[in-house]
Each structure stands twice: as C-alpha cells, then as structure tokens.
Amino acid sequence: MLVWIEFLAAIISVVVYILTTYRTGDRPHWQRLAEIVCGLFFVIDYILNVYSSPVRLYYIFSLRGVIDFVSTLPIILYWSPIDNGAAGILLFFRALRIMPLITHVGGRTGGAIKEHIFILVMYTFGVVFIAAGVLQWVDNKMTKQSVKDENACSDTGCMTFFDAFWLMIVTMSTVGYGDITPKSNWGRAILIVLIISALVILPPQINRILHLASKRPYGGAFDVRKVVGSRFFIVSGNISFETVQAFLAEFYHPTHEKDMWAFPLQIVIMAPFKPSFELKSLLMHYKDRVEFIQGTPIKDSDLDRVSAKVASAVYLLADAQAKDPAAEDAAQIVRTLAVHRHCGSKVRVIVELLQPEKAADAIWDDTKDGIEIICLDPTRFKLLARSCHIRGLSTFVINLFRSGLDISKPLKDHWMMKYMHGLHQEVFPVILPDLFHEEKLTFEQAAELVYRKFSVILFGIDVRHEEDGEEFRDVVLYPRGRVLRPSDVGLVLSPDLKTAEKISKLDTIVHRRPGLLQFFCAPHVKSGLTKDSYPEEFRKLLDVVKQGKFSDMELNDKSQLNHELKIAIFDQNAKESEDSSVPKEDSSRKGDTGVSRHYGLTSHSCLVKGDKDGSSHGKARKQGIISQVSAGKAEMKVISAHQTRDTNKSLSKAKIFEEISDSLKIHRRVSFPPDSKSSAKTPRGAICNLEDAINVMMSWPPQEQNYKPDPAILERHATEILENLQRRTMKLVNLPVPHILVCIQGKWPSSLFYFVSQLRTPGLPNSPVVILHPNFPSESDWGNVGFFDDVYFVKGSPSLGLDLLRAGVIQAEKVVILTQGVQLEQSIGEHADDQDRSAPSQTFTLDVNNVFIAATVERLLRHETAKDRVIVELQQETEIQYLQPRLLFDRRIFDSEMYLRNRSATFQFAPPYIGGKAFCPAALGVLLYATFFNRQTVAIVDQLISGGQVLEYDEETNEERASDTIIRDLGQIPVPKSFVGFTFSELFIGMLRDHGALALGLYRITGLKHDGLGFVYTNPLPTEVVEATDLVYILH
Incomplete structure (x- = not known):
C-alpha cells in the first residue's frame, strides 16, 4: 500500500x-x-x-x-x-x-x-x-x-x-x-x-x-548490501511448495514482528529448478523479503552467488518421502560438507537427516563447529507413543513452536477464541532481570512473579556449565528450588516477543522515573537498588512471592488438596503399572535405569552439539546427546580410538579390554554372564576378555534396550529374530490387560523402535503393544522391536473390520494408525520445477486409507466409546478436515493476509487436530524453523516428551550435578476437586506453591459438542474458570 x-x-x-x-x-x-x-x-x-x-x-x-x-x-x-x-x-x-x-x-x-x-x-x-x-x-x-x-x-x-x-x-x-x-x-x-x-x-x-x-532462469545473484545491519539465511536441499509455504508463514508471522523490526530478516531460497507459477504467486506476498535463485549448495559458484559466507545460517532440508532414506542422508551429508567447507565454522549449517544413526557417523569427526544435525523421526514416534497416555500432547507440543492464524472477527465466549489464545502461546528465550539475582529468587518464586505480573509462564532455564574446560549451555525444565544465577536464560510461554521482552525490562519497569528523570537515572538501575526503592505495588507483590502466602485463595481444606493432587499424580500411574504385564524391577535397578536412559539435559536429542552455545556437533558431548544409536557403536569407538593411536606407544591387550569393560559398565549399566575361563576371584558379571565384550555388543536380544540395534547385528541373528516373530505372532488377541494397537497399512516404519522404546520407559504405564500389518515383517524390521516385552504381531489388513477384531480393537486402550511416506516418481532434474515435487497421488491415497481405517475403527467402537481412543497419522495436513468430527467454518473469519500466505493453516482449527486425534509428521518441520531463533528447540521438545534431569547441589564439590534417580516429567492429571470453580491463575499458584507442580495448560473436554472430543488450551487466561472435566498439563 x-x-x-x-x-x-x-x-x-x-x-x-x-x-x-x-x-x-x-x-x-x-x-x-x-x-x-x-x-x-x-x-x-x-x-x-x-x-x-x-x-x-x-x-x-x-x-x-x-x-x-x-x-x-x-x-x-x-x-x-x-x-x-x-x-x-x-x-x-x-x-x-x-x-x-x-x-x-x-x-x-x-x-x-x-x-x-x-x-x-x-x-x-x-x-x-x-x-x-x-x-x-x-x-x-x-x-x-x-x-x-x-x-x-x-x-x-x-x-x-x-x-x-x-x-x-x-x-x-x-x-x-x-x-x-x-x-x-x-x-x-x-x-x-x-x-x-x-x-x-x-x-x-x-x-x-x-x-x-544464455543461462538458466533465476540465475542471478543475491546482493549482500540489502542486508547490511540485518540478517539473512539460505534455504536449500529438497524444496517443495508446501515446505516453502510453511517456512515463510512461520518466519514472517506477526508474532515475530518485534524481532523483525529490530533485526530485519531476508531469506534466499536456492534450488536446482525453476519455481512454478504457484510458488511465484506465494513469493509475491513476501516481496523484498524473499528471493529465489536457481542453484545447488554443492557448487562453490552457486554459493558465491547467494553470498553464503556472510549468511546467518544455511538450512538444508531433506526429502521426508524419500524411498531410500540412506541415499537421501548421503546426499544431505555431501551438501553439508560442501557448505561447511565453503563457509567455515562461523556460518550455522542446520541440516535435516532422516536416519538418527547418521548423526554419529565418523565423517563428522573431522569437521569443526557450526554444523547442527536434526533428525525428527525419533521425535515423531516418541511423541505418538507419549500421546497414548497424555491426551492432546502432539497438538500441545507443536503449538508451542508453531504460529497460528488470527481470527479477525472475534467470537465472544466461543471455544475457538480460547483455543486461539493458547495457539498463540510460543516458547521464547528471555534474559532474566537483575532483580531476580539480587533478591536471590528461586525458580518457582520467579515463575510466580512472572505469571502474576505478565500472565506468562516461566517453565525452564538455559543454564551454563563447564565440562573438560569448555563451557556449554543446556536446558533444564522446571528446576524447582534452584536459586537463579546471572548466566541463566529463561524459557517462557508468551503470546509474542514483545510481551516476553517485558520480563527482561522488568528492572526498568520497576524503577521507572517520571519524565526526563527516567532518562538520566536509567544507569542507576544497573547498579542495583535496595528493596525499599521498589514501588509500593511491586514490593507487596515481591513479599507475597517470597513469603509464599496463600492469602489470595480461600480454600477450606488445604490438606485435602494435597491428598487429591498426590492421588492424581502418583496413584493413577501406580495403578496402571500394576495392571501392566511387564514385570516390575527391583528398587536396586531403578537408579541404573534412570542412568541408562540418559536423562541428560539434552537427552534423546538428535541435535548434535559441542561448542559453547550448543550449536555444533562432535567433541565430548556426543555421549548422551545422540540418543538411540546402535548398541555397539559407542563401544566400537573405544576400540577404534585405541587402534588409531601411535603404534610406538605400547598398549597391552588387557588394558584395552579393561577400558572397554569400564565403558560398558558405566555407560550401559549392563550385567554380563561370568566367563567360564575366569578364575574364582573374578567378580560375577565382569568381562574378562575382548571376545566376550564383542559378543555382548553383538548379542540379540540386546543387553541394553535403549539403543536401536545395528543392522549388522540383526543380520547376524536373523534366525533368532524370525523364531521370536513366530512366537509373538497371534491369530486372535486375547490379553488380560488393555493393549495399544498399532495399525500399519503401508511400508513398515524403520523407526518404529522409538515408539515401542518410549512405551517401555520405566515409571510409565507399560501396556502391551499389538502391531497389525498385511505382511510379515523382515528380520531387520522385527529385530528392532521384537526384543521388547509384550510386543505381538498380527497379520492382517487394518482396513478390514474382521482383522481389526482379531487384533483386539475392542479391548485396545489406544488405536494408533501410522502412515508412511512414498517416493516421488517425477523428474527432479534441472528443468523440473517445484510443482513436480508436490505430493503425488499415492500420498493422498495413503491418507484416504487412514481416514477409512479410522472410520472403521470408530464404527466398531460405536463412536461414543471411541472419543479419545484413536490417533491417526496423515501425510497431508489438509486431509485432517476429513476425519470425524468435522467442523465447517467460514474462512472469512481469519485474517485475510495470513490466510493468503498459508491457506492450509486452517487445519489448526479442525476438531481432530485441536483434540490431539490427528497428527501430521510434516508438522514437526516447525522445529527446524524454531531452531533459528532458539538453538535449544529440539532439546526442549525432547525433554517434554521423554523427561529431563533434575539438578542437585553437591556440597562436597560445590557444584551442580544431575540426579541419577529423579527426572522431571510432563504429565496430565484431572483437576483436583478443591480447585474446581477457581480460576486458572489460582490453580497455577496453588499447585506451584504447595504441590511442586508447574501447570502449563488445560485439556478442555466441554464446549465443542462433538462426542466429548476436547481441545488444547495452553496457558489459559488467568481469569479462566477451571471445570471439573478439565485435564491439567503439569511438569512435576
């Protein structure tokens, strides 16, 4: 205009x-x-x-x-x-x-x-x-x-x-x-x-x-003078219209407007094809902000044309629908090394890989800082598994990092307005004000102060620590009791960056001076003022927070409330664990289990880090950061390290064996059978020779079940695996306890291991798992899941009602319908455009099959009993609207400009999505985008799904260390009866003060009038009245 x-x-x-x-x-x-x-x-x-x-x-x-x-x-x-x-x-x-x-x-x-x-x-x-x-x-x-x-x-x-x-x-x-x-x-x-x-x-x-x-179209160059004083990054790899649409809509969402004004952002899209008319039309909405240049990241000449050496970051996106993930990862590795060699370590190279095992390849050892590897497949399956026990978890997690459409025409007291309020809550890192450190506030006191003052939830911190003489930053969720330090960076749930920045400017707000006096007295704020200099209103608020008085709530029986919350958090999980067929472990192993799961500050993350700000890979942080890698890789690296040392330095075989054994015991917490050749003085369970160590690493079932077996191990034990499959195959499921039914109509997922592994997490309900698939799995497929307890297979088609009944769909507590990507058959040559890379008809066929399977399951369960028992995966987000229940709404209620930029975003208001029934793997791509603004994005999501360590203060060393037995977990509980009818603000403060739980949001069942399906309500309005049917998301 x-x-x-x-x-x-x-x-x-x-x-x-x-x-x-x-x-x-x-x-x-x-x-x-x-x-x-x-x-x-x-x-x-x-x-x-x-x-x-x-x-x-x-x-x-x-x-x-x-x-x-x-x-x-x-x-x-x-x-x-x-x-x-x-x-x-x-x-x-x-x-x-x-x-x-x-x-x-x-x-x-x-x-x-x-x-x-x-x-x-x-x-x-x-x-x-x-x-x-x-x-x-x-x-x-x-x-x-x-x-x-x-x-x-x-x-x-x-x-x-x-x-x-x-x-x-x-x-x-x-x-x-x-x-x-x-x-x-x-x-x-x-x-x-x-x-x-x-x-x-x-x-x-x-x-x-x-x-x-004389050259190809869009063969120009990016003028770096356009970004003087601002930022720009390059998007390359496998580009399609859908990825570009989601990418740009997220980066230029009004939520980030404050950041864009301060530091304008330019985006260069580089692809080896010419854009289609559809993509050209999309780019017109971002004129002067986005440029499309034809080229490939493998060629230095093309990288020079886009000024890659001065870019803030280079994104290399993978083809999630690749038929051969190994080949796609190989191409990604080549692109990454080419960009890193050309740009050096100062430019962030954010690369997406399909196979998490590739993150630990030795090819990364010779590279320097600057490469960030992200693999979303494990996150996808862990999120699905955790959603079996926490309603709406997939929607809750994705909405924390994904911006939504705005409703331009407010609907008073409508559920869509409440959901939109939660949809706009995003994770922002904030610099904590100095007064937090001056007043020596604990985390929970700071969280209460921030919530009372700004209606923003402080749910975690980014802490700094030293390891091997180097500084690192890691994420800790809800570090209860920890006194905040000047180096800590807060993580908050806020509707926009402007609101989050108010927390950092709290010093200025509290010590505000009238008129010109404020300008001249501003430096005085930094020197630290006494408590008496605070304004009267803020001093009273600070006293309430530090004294922990519960004067703003009129609860009749506080002890009754404590009892209800304990029952909600612990007793329900204990009851589910008793009903599970998985044998209980003795208390002596619980601590070891916690260690073996590597509940690290960045546990189970495929983001490989190593430098001070957590942006690079390699170095000593590989252990515990790259998770779920094959069972023997870590130990084989120990052998390789010794074999590559200087041959002039003599190292005995016994010494090598001793270090391997120690590595196995410390990092894997496994028990080994006694060696027949060992002496009587040899302790039981110790490894006495190198051959035994290798046999343990190559065994199946593996001694340690938290690592995905290597393909070579599966090939070696093919006969044992097939025998295991034969024993686990059932013609008719008739288990004594409810199970989780996994329906797979397409190709067997290569990462199904992470789904079952998450369901076998100690301390969580370990329900039996039944997999329904039209064909018998291969030894490599079954070998990744068959060694877990209570995992069974049924041969049949999920689209047939009879096969679903044989698989126990009536008795199942949850039915998970998985999808699988397909290979694009169109040309991907230089003369092809992005329209040739759009989703083919096979993708829509898979989605239609899953919609059909979901309808069949709901018919068998008679709809009213299938309210929250079905989770459906779809390849295309636009297909979510065809799932039950359906909701038709006028698209004119949405902001016109935002709708034109991303027309498919209306799915975020579809009842199957807002209730957590539908999930699209492509939605996890938002984690890639969010990584640009917050390097710890993947670590935050990982800890929300799998848990995170609790920091403990070691008085002997005067340092903080991670607890070996306690983890911080995201749970979901019914609203305690004593809080029914109170506001969410009272619920938040009451649970934080008296029960050690941090409330993040609600799962509200009432209001939709669709068979009891609810919606996720993240960080509700402080005045929102809590209902008896609500469920509460808590960190405890």
Missing part, C-alpha cells in the same frame, strides 16, 4: 511541474495544495525511514536515501525566503520515487529475464523522461533574453516539456529531424552529456540480459 501511495505522490508532483512549464501567470490553488500535501508526505516518509533503518548512516548516504532526501527539498525551498526557482527541477526529480513500484510490478512478469527486460524498458523510459525535464529546465534558464526575443519566445523560455521530450526521443533513436534544438550553449552541453550517459548506461544492461538469456 505504501508503495502505491508513494507512486501516486510522485506522479502528482511531476504532473504539477509539467503544468507549470506551460503557464506564465499565477498557478491554480489546487496545484499549490497538491504540492504541499505531496511534499509533507515525502518529508514524513524520509524521517520514518531514517528512524526505522537498522543502519541509519548507510541509508542516509545510499542511493535510495539520497533520492528520498532530494524529494523532500522542494517543500523546504517552497517556504524559503530566498529565490526558489530551483524548486521546480527538484520537484521533477520525484519521478525517481516511481522506481520501487516498477521493481515491485516487475516481479509479476515471471522469470528473471522477463523481469530484467521490463525493468530495463522502464528505466530507459525514465532516463529519457528525466533527461527531457533537465534539458528543458536548463535551456530555459540559460537562454539569453535577446535570443528569446529573436525567436518570439515567452519569458519562461523557448522550449516546452513536450519539445524537450521530442528532442530526446529523436536524438537517442538516431533519427535527428533537427526541427527542435536547444537555444543556449548550456542546453547543448547538457544534451551532449545526456546522450553520452545513455550510451554508457544502456549497453551494459543489454549485455546483462543477453548473459542471463
């Missing part, structure tokens, strides 16, 4: 000037008024541009800044007491302000060549037009009066604007009629200069177009 206003003001100014060249008398009043209005507009626009520019001096002295400044001078000279005869030509120079609109319209012409041709034509016309104005003004001003009288010219001059324009056309076209000529020597000199300038300017532009015409 501003571009069009600028265009209109420039056109009016030029027209007014041309009209003045034909009048000798007084000008009409409307011309003067138009000149003043346009002049004020250009002055205000220049001031705002200077104020909002990231680098003001760069803008002021740039070509655009000079043009903007010149366009403001006419109004200054208009009111100047001196002769303003020069104001006319300055008024004419406002024609240069039309150029931004020409560039904007040029982008709609299609490819880069058409755009350059259009811009060249318009520039040529502009040069002729402005040259005519300059020539006419100079000639009329410099023509002598005698010459004017001799040629019977008016006092203004002998040449009109049309005469000057005609002269420029016939001269530059080499026609040269000679009927019109300049009457002054200065006019002839200006004409010579203009002709020479045109000859110098136009040929290079024509050569540039010819050069581009």
Whole structure:
C-alpha cells in the first residue's frame, strides 16, 4: 500500500511541474495544495525511514536515501525566503520515487529475464523522461533574453516539456529531424552529456540480459548490501511448495514482528529448478523479503552467488518421502560438507537427516563447529507413543513452536477464541532481570512473579556449565528450588516477543522515573537498588512471592488438596503399572535405569552439539546427546580410538579390554554372564576378555534396550529374530490387560523402535503393544522391536473390520494408525520445477486409507466409546478436515493476509487436530524453523516428551550435578476437586506453591459438542474458570 501511495505522490508532483512549464501567470490553488500535501508526505516518509533503518548512516548516504532526501527539498525551498526557482527541477526529480513500484510490478512478469527486460524498458523510459525535464529546465534558464526575443519566445523560455521530450526521443533513436534544438550553449552541453550517459548506461544492461538469456532462469545473484545491519539465511536441499509455504508463514508471522523490526530478516531460497507459477504467486506476498535463485549448495559458484559466507545460517532440508532414506542422508551429508567447507565454522549449517544413526557417523569427526544435525523421526514416534497416555500432547507440543492464524472477527465466549489464545502461546528465550539475582529468587518464586505480573509462564532455564574446560549451555525444565544465577536464560510461554521482552525490562519497569528523570537515572538501575526503592505495588507483590502466602485463595481444606493432587499424580500411574504385564524391577535397578536412559539435559536429542552455545556437533558431548544409536557403536569407538593411536606407544591387550569393560559398565549399566575361563576371584558379571565384550555388543536380544540395534547385528541373528516373530505372532488377541494397537497399512516404519522404546520407559504405564500389518515383517524390521516385552504381531489388513477384531480393537486402550511416506516418481532434474515435487497421488491415497481405517475403527467402537481412543497419522495436513468430527467454518473469519500466505493453516482449527486425534509428521518441520531463533528447540521438545534431569547441589564439590534417580516429567492429571470453580491463575499458584507442580495448560473436554472430543488450551487466561472435566498439563 505504501508503495502505491508513494507512486501516486510522485506522479502528482511531476504532473504539477509539467503544468507549470506551460503557464506564465499565477498557478491554480489546487496545484499549490497538491504540492504541499505531496511534499509533507515525502518529508514524513524520509524521517520514518531514517528512524526505522537498522543502519541509519548507510541509508542516509545510499542511493535510495539520497533520492528520498532530494524529494523532500522542494517543500523546504517552497517556504524559503530566498529565490526558489530551483524548486521546480527538484520537484521533477520525484519521478525517481516511481522506481520501487516498477521493481515491485516487475516481479509479476515471471522469470528473471522477463523481469530484467521490463525493468530495463522502464528505466530507459525514465532516463529519457528525466533527461527531457533537465534539458528543458536548463535551456530555459540559460537562454539569453535577446535570443528569446529573436525567436518570439515567452519569458519562461523557448522550449516546452513536450519539445524537450521530442528532442530526446529523436536524438537517442538516431533519427535527428533537427526541427527542435536547444537555444543556449548550456542546453547543448547538457544534451551532449545526456546522450553520452545513455550510451554508457544502456549497453551494459543489454549485455546483462543477453548473459542471463544464455543461462538458466533465476540465475542471478543475491546482493549482500540489502542486508547490511540485518540478517539473512539460505534455504536449500529438497524444496517443495508446501515446505516453502510453511517456512515463510512461520518466519514472517506477526508474532515475530518485534524481532523483525529490530533485526530485519531476508531469506534466499536456492534450488536446482525453476519455481512454478504457484510458488511465484506465494513469493509475491513476501516481496523484498524473499528471493529465489536457481542453484545447488554443492557448487562453490552457486554459493558465491547467494553470498553464503556472510549468511546467518544455511538450512538444508531433506526429502521426508524419500524411498531410500540412506541415499537421501548421503546426499544431505555431501551438501553439508560442501557448505561447511565453503563457509567455515562461523556460518550455522542446520541440516535435516532422516536416519538418527547418521548423526554419529565418523565423517563428522573431522569437521569443526557450526554444523547442527536434526533428525525428527525419533521425535515423531516418541511423541505418538507419549500421546497414548497424555491426551492432546502432539497438538500441545507443536503449538508451542508453531504460529497460528488470527481470527479477525472475534467470537465472544466461543471455544475457538480460547483455543486461539493458547495457539498463540510460543516458547521464547528471555534474559532474566537483575532483580531476580539480587533478591536471590528461586525458580518457582520467579515463575510466580512472572505469571502474576505478565500472565506468562516461566517453565525452564538455559543454564551454563563447564565440562573438560569448555563451557556449554543446556536446558533444564522446571528446576524447582534452584536459586537463579546471572548466566541463566529463561524459557517462557508468551503470546509474542514483545510481551516476553517485558520480563527482561522488568528492572526498568520497576524503577521507572517520571519524565526526563527516567532518562538520566536509567544507569542507576544497573547498579542495583535496595528493596525499599521498589514501588509500593511491586514490593507487596515481591513479599507475597517470597513469603509464599496463600492469602489470595480461600480454600477450606488445604490438606485435602494435597491428598487429591498426590492421588492424581502418583496413584493413577501406580495403578496402571500394576495392571501392566511387564514385570516390575527391583528398587536396586531403578537408579541404573534412570542412568541408562540418559536423562541428560539434552537427552534423546538428535541435535548434535559441542561448542559453547550448543550449536555444533562432535567433541565430548556426543555421549548422551545422540540418543538411540546402535548398541555397539559407542563401544566400537573405544576400540577404534585405541587402534588409531601411535603404534610406538605400547598398549597391552588387557588394558584395552579393561577400558572397554569400564565403558560398558558405566555407560550401559549392563550385567554380563561370568566367563567360564575366569578364575574364582573374578567378580560375577565382569568381562574378562575382548571376545566376550564383542559378543555382548553383538548379542540379540540386546543387553541394553535403549539403543536401536545395528543392522549388522540383526543380520547376524536373523534366525533368532524370525523364531521370536513366530512366537509373538497371534491369530486372535486375547490379553488380560488393555493393549495399544498399532495399525500399519503401508511400508513398515524403520523407526518404529522409538515408539515401542518410549512405551517401555520405566515409571510409565507399560501396556502391551499389538502391531497389525498385511505382511510379515523382515528380520531387520522385527529385530528392532521384537526384543521388547509384550510386543505381538498380527497379520492382517487394518482396513478390514474382521482383522481389526482379531487384533483386539475392542479391548485396545489406544488405536494408533501410522502412515508412511512414498517416493516421488517425477523428474527432479534441472528443468523440473517445484510443482513436480508436490505430493503425488499415492500420498493422498495413503491418507484416504487412514481416514477409512479410522472410520472403521470408530464404527466398531460405536463412536461414543471411541472419543479419545484413536490417533491417526496423515501425510497431508489438509486431509485432517476429513476425519470425524468435522467442523465447517467460514474462512472469512481469519485474517485475510495470513490466510493468503498459508491457506492450509486452517487445519489448526479442525476438531481432530485441536483434540490431539490427528497428527501430521510434516508438522514437526516447525522445529527446524524454531531452531533459528532458539538453538535449544529440539532439546526442549525432547525433554517434554521423554523427561529431563533434575539438578542437585553437591556440597562436597560445590557444584551442580544431575540426579541419577529423579527426572522431571510432563504429565496430565484431572483437576483436583478443591480447585474446581477457581480460576486458572489460582490453580497455577496453588499447585506451584504447595504441590511442586508447574501447570502449563488445560485439556478442555466441554464446549465443542462433538462426542466429548476436547481441545488444547495452553496457558489459559488467568481469569479462566477451571471445570471439573478439565485435564491439567503439569511438569512435576
């Protein structure tokens, strides 16, 4: 809109000037008024541009800044007491302000060549037009009066604007009629200069177009001068319209508007194909923010064209539907190493891999800091498994990092408004104010203060610690009892960055001074003030938080509340554990189990880190960070490390064996059978030789079940695995306890191990798992899940009701319907565009099959009993609307601009999604985007799903260490009866103070009128009344 206003003001100014060249008398009043209005507009626009520019001096002295400044001078000279005869030509120079609109319209012409041709034509016309104005003004001003009288010219001059324009056309076209000529020597000199300038300017532009015409379309370069004082990153790899649409909609969402104003963000999309018309139309919504350049990250020349060496980050996206994940990961590794070699360690390379085992490959050992590896497949299956016990968890986690549509037409007291409030709650890192450290607040005191003051939930911190002489940063969720330190960075749930920043500015808010006193006293805030200097209101709030009084709630029986919460959190889980068929472990093994699960500060994460800010891979942090890697890789690295040492240094075989044994015992907590050749003095369970150690690592079933077996191990034990499959195959499921039924219609998922492993987490309900699939799995497929207790297989099709009944769908506590990606058959060559990479018909067929299976399951369960027992995976988010229950709503209620940028985002309001019934693996791509703003994104999600360690203070070493037996877990409990009818604010404070639980949101069942299906309500309004049917998400 501003571009069009600028265009209109420039056109009016030029027209007014041309009209003045034909009048000798007084000008009409409307011309003067138009000149003043346009002049004020250009002055205000220049001031705002200077104020909002990231680098003001760069803008002021740039070509655009000079043009903007010149366009403001006419109004200054208009009111100047001196002769303003020069104001006319300055008024004419406002024609240069039309150029931004020409560039904007040029982008709609299609490819880069058409755009350059259009811009060249318009520039040529502009040069002729402005040259005519300059020539006419100079000639009329410099023509002598005698010459004017001799040629019977008016006092203004002998040449009109049309005469000057005609002269420029016939001269530059080499026609040269000679009927019109300049009457002054200065006019002839200006004409010579203009002709020479045109000859110098136009040929290079024509050569540039010819050069581009000989190459592929979109083969230009990214001008790094566009991002001086701001940021830009490159998106490459396997690009499709869907990924670009989601990527851009997330980055340029209004939630990040505050960050964009402070640090503007440019995005360069680099792909080895030309964009389709659909993608071109999408990019028009992000004009001047996003550029598409044809190229590949493997070539140094293409990386130079996009200025990769000065980029903030380079994203390398993988093809999630690749038929051969190993081949796709190999291509990703090649791209990553090429970019890292070209850019160095200062540029973040965020690469997506499909197989988590590839994150531990030795190929990364020789690379330096700067590479961040993210694998989303384990997260996908762990999230599905955890959703079997926590309703709506998938929606809750994804919405924490994904921005949603805005409802432009508020619906009073409607459930969609409450859900939209929770949908806008995102995770933001914040710098904690100094007063937290000065007052020595514990985490829970700070969390209560932040919630009372800003209605924002502080749920974790990013802590700094040292290891092997290096500093690292790790995430800790809800570190209850920990006194906050100056180096801690808070993690909050906030509706936008502006609200989150208020927490960091709490010092300024508390110590606010009136008027100019605030400006001069601002440095005094940093020096630390006494408690008495706090404002009265804040001092009372601080006293309430530190004293922990419960005066703002009128609860009749506090002890009854304690009892109810303990029952809700612990007794329910204990009852489910007793009903499980998994044998209980003795207390002596619980501590070891906790260690073996590696509940690290970044546990189970496929983000490989190693440097101080957690952005790189490698180094000593690989252990415990790269999780669920094959059972023998860590130990084999120990052997490899010794074998590659200097041969001159003698190292006995016994020494090697001793270190391997210690590594196995410490990191794996496994028990080994006694060696028959060992002496009587050898302790039971110890490994006495290298052969035994290797046999243990190559065993199946594995001694340690928290690591995915290596394919070589599965191949070696193929016979045992098939025998295990035969024993576990059932024709009719009739188990004594409810089970989890996994329906797979397509290809067997290679990462199903993570699903079963999550369900076998100690301390959580260990329900039996029944897998229904049309074909018998191979030894490599079954070998990854068959060694777990109570995992069974049923051969049959999930689309047949009879097979579902044989698999025990009636007795199942949860039915999980998995999907599987397919390989794109279209060409991916250089001449293909992104439309060829769109989802093929097979993808929609898989989704239709899953929708059909879900409907069949619900029919067998008679709908009313299937309220929350079905979880469906779909490849396409747009297909979620076809699941039951369906909801039709007018798309006009959404913000029009946001809807045009991402039309498929309406699925976020579909009842199956908001209730956690439907899940799309592609939705996890939001974690890739969020990693740019918060490097700990994957670690946060991992701990929300699998748990995180609790920090304990070691008095002997005077340091913090992670507990070996206690974990911080995300749970879901019914609302305690004593809180029913109270507000969420009272629930939040009451549970935080008296029960050690941090409430994050609600799962509300009432309000939808759709068979009891609820919706996720993250960080509800403080005044929201809690209902008896609500479920509470808590960290405990």
